[in-house]
Amino acid sequence: SAVISQKPSRDICQRGTSLTIQCQVDSQVTMMFWYRQQPGQSLTLIATANQGSEATYESGFVIDKFPISRPNLTFSTLTVSNMSPEDSSIYLCSVVGTSAYEQYFGPGTRLTVT
Amino acid sequence: GQQLNQSPQSMFIQEGEDVSMNCTSSSIFNTWLWYKQDPGEGPVLLIALYKAGELTSNGRLTAQFGITRKDSFLNISAPIPSDVGIYFCAGQNTGTASKLTFGTGTRLQVTL
Numbered sequence: 001s002a003v004i005s006q007k008p009s010r011d012i013c014q015r016g017t018s019l020t021i022q023c024q025v026d027s028q029v030t031m032m033f034w035y036r037q038q039p040g041q042s043l044t045l046i047a048t049a050n051q052g053s054e055a056t057y058e059s060g061f062v063i064d065k066f067p068i069s070r071p072n073l074t075f076s077t078l079t080v081s082n083m084s085p086e087d088s089s090i091y092l093c094s095v096v097g098t099s100a101y102e103q104y105f106g107p108g109t110r111l112t113v114t
Numbered sequence: 115g116q117q118l119n120q121s122p123q124s125m126f127i128q129e130g131e132d133v134s135m136n137c138t139s140s141s142i143f144n145t146w147l148w149y150k151q152d153p154g155e156g157p158v159l160l161i162a163l164y165k166a167g168e169l170t171s172n173g174r175l176t177a178q179f180g181i182t183r184k185d186s187f188l189n190i191s192a193p194i195p196s197d198v199g200i201y202f203c204a205g206q207n208t209g210t211a212s213k214l215t216f217g218t219g220t221r222l223q224v225t226l
Contacts, residue, residue: 001159031212042117042202043157043216058213092156096212101145101164103204103214105156 001097002027004106012112013083020079021109023093028073031096034066037108038089049076049093083113118203118217127193127224134189135201135220142183143205147214148175151200160201161188195224 003026013019023032032049047068048056055068070076080087090108097104120137127133137146145164149157161172163179163186170177174191186203203217 004156033213042219043214045213045215048213094156094214099162101147101206101208101212102159102162103147103212104159105149108154108156110154 001102001104002029002095004093004095004104006093006106006109008109009107010110010112012114015084015113017083018079018081019083019111020077021091021093021111023076023078023106025074025095029095029097030073032070032076033094033103034068034076034078035092035094035105036089037092043092046078046091049078080111083111085113087111088113118205118215120201120203120217120220122220123218124221124223127195127197127222130192132189132191133193133197133222134187136185136187137203137205137217138185139205139215140184142207143215144183144208145206146177146179146186147204147206148177148186148188149202149204151202151219153199157202190222193222198222198224 005024007022034046035043037043045058046061049068049070051070067079090110092105092108094103094105118139147162148160151157161177166183167181168179176189178187201220204214
């Protein structure tokens with residue numbers, strides 16, 4: 001499976017600011033995703049990060065709040081914009097492995113908004 | 115959105131006793147995945163199931179893809195303290211570009 005890293009691993013941010021989270025993979029992958037895990041909850045898909053085109057967002061998530069970039073096949077960023085305490089969550093990127101059905105996750109970025 | 119229900123919500127390891135957990139959905143899936151998440155870490159893929167009725171093992175873990183394609187089960191034999199964590203099931207359909215729908219999670223704990 002691919003080795004996935006995320007930066008930062010955690011951050012504490014003030015209300016109204018924005019944070020950009022980076023996801024780096026050690027090999028080229030076709031599909032990358034961003035998930036949110038609210039405290040004590042399961043994972044919810046935010047969007048599919050498409051290389052060279054706009055991300056595909058799930059219901060309840062919009063580009064203005066969660067802009068995503070994917071400039072190449074090994075890197076993506078997720079920005080959490082105009083943050084509020086409700087955005088305090090773990091944000092995880094994932095990639096699809098050589099099997100089209102197996103998905104692997106990064107270590108996550110723990111965000112606290114005060 | 116759609117959610118998969120897992121039960122039990124939490125359970126304790128009893129020495130010498132296998133543990134089982136299950137995951138149910140209101141709709142069918144073509145693939146079931148089981149993950150384990152430790153505190154402060156991302157989920158780690160344990161087992162992938164691709165066919166209804168399939169039974170697959172990974173060490174002490176065994177998972178089954180339900181015949182109706184609406185459920186899946188995970189069994190851990192002879193659990194040990196390092197098995198503690200949160201176990202998530204996830205369903206996937208081939209027509210949805212690898213998108214995963216996650217279950218609510220089962221927290222496995224050890225009795226002090």
